[in-house]
Amino acid sequence: MRIAAKKTVFNMDKNNLPVAKVSLPARLAFETRDCFEGQLKSAGDTLETLNFDRVNPATGPVYLEGVQPGDVIAVHIESIQVTGPGVMVAAPGAGVLGEQVTQSQTLMVPIEDGVALFKGLALPLNPMIGVIGVAPAGDPVPCGTPGSHGGNMDTTLIRPGSTLYLPVQVDGALLAMGDLHAAMGDGEIMVSGVEVAGTVEITVTLAKGWQLNNPLVVTGDVVATIASAHTLDEAVDTATREMAMLLQQKTGLTLNEAGMLMSACGNAEICQVVDPLKTARFSMPRNIVEKLGLTDL
Numbered sequence: 001m002r003i004a005a006k007k008t009v010f011n012m013d014k015n016n017l018p019v020a021k022v023s024l025p026a027r028l029a030f031e032t033r034d035c036f037e038g039q040l041k042s043a044g045d046t047l048e049t050l051n052f053d054r055v056n057p058a059t060g061p062v063y064l065e066g067v068q069p070g071d072v073i074a075v076h077i078e079s080i081q082v083t084g085p086g087v088m089v090a091a092p093g094a095g096v097l098g099e100q101v102t103q104s105q106t107l108m109v110p111i112e113d114g115v116a117l118f119k120g121l122a123l124p125l126n127p128m129i130g131v132i133g134v135a136p137a138g139d140p141v142p143c144g145t146p147g148s149h150g151g152n153m154d155t156t157l158i159r160p161g162s163t164l165y166l167p168v169q170v171d172g173a174l175l176a177m178g179d180l181h182a183a184m185g186d187g188e189i190m191v192s193g194v195e196v197a198g199t200v201e202i203t204v205t206l207a208k209g210w211q212l213n214n215p216l217v218v219t220g221d222v223v224a225t226i227a228s229a230h231t232l233d234e235a236v237d238t239a240t241r242e243m244a245m246l247l248q249q250k251t252g253l254t255l256n257e258a259g260m261l262m263s264a265c266g267n268a269e270i271c272q273v274v275d276p277l278k279t280a281r282f283s284m285p286r287n288i289v290e291k292l293g294l295t296d297l
Contacts (some may be wrong), residue, residue: 005031005197008057008178012133012149014142014170018063025205030059032178034195035130040087046104047081047091056143056152059163060176064204071168072210078201079160080127082182084111087192095130095191095274109194116183116194123183129200130179130193135171144176145276148214152179153226153279154272156186157217163297165207165216175204177233188272209296214242218297224283226271235280236268251292254288
């Protein structure tokens with residue numbers, strides 16, 4: 001089933017009307033707009049020209065039949081097709097370097113032959129999903145804000161071939177996504193990656209036997225818990241505790257053993273530091289956790 005980009009929301013909200021209802025497993029294709037909703041079309045269009053009420057649209061939501069609060073869904077990302085050109089911005093007060101920026105700037109980034117052309121440099125593409133999540137049980141959350149429901153996690157590991165596990169908070173989950181990047185570094189320090197529109201093909205299944213408080217992403221190489229908080233320290237602490245809990249639940253390690261293993265071969269990593277909440281992850285080598293018995297990935 002194809003979900004058209006014209007069907008978007010700007011908040012993850014349990015009261016959003018679903019644009020489609022599907023039973024699991026489901027193969028879906030989400031058409032998405034860029035995070036600026038196509039408002040920046042040239043270098044002359046700066047952030048001052050934006051209607052910020054139209055920023056970070058997420059396509060959807062899709063109601064997943066039979067899915068209930070407490071369930072966990074597995075979203076396998078089959079492919080991401082991006083549509084150029086990409087857009088990048090700088091603006092006073094935006095991002096880590098915002099206090100040093102004196103003038104807004106918009107840069108159009110052509111995408112050709114598998115690279116992003118940045119000022120004469122050919123940057124390899126690493127397509128990823130910036131915003132993907134389910135509806136929170138409480139108040140609506142703007143699509144620009146991450147949380148336990150997912151949302152604007154801006155995590156480079158959420159890419160083709162990866163599987164994102166999301167804890168469900170409301171009936172039907174109400175899955176939505178958008179904010180694709182053709183390329184982005186961990187941190188997204190200047191408030192944008194190479195922002196693009198595109199199409200994401202996914203397969204959604206119910207992850208039976210899983211219990212999660214926050215999102216989890218699995219790639220061919222790593223298993224990573226993801227957490228968002230007001231400070232990066234808090235996000236790192238939560239992601240670390242979530243990984244320790246996961247290892248205890250799924251492998252039988254004690255807390256002490258899990259912590260020592262994480263210190264020996266795990267990594268606390270930054271996802272993004274520019275959104276209303278900061279996002280971090282704790283990653284473990286997939287081959288290590290599989291040897292310990294965590295194989296239902």
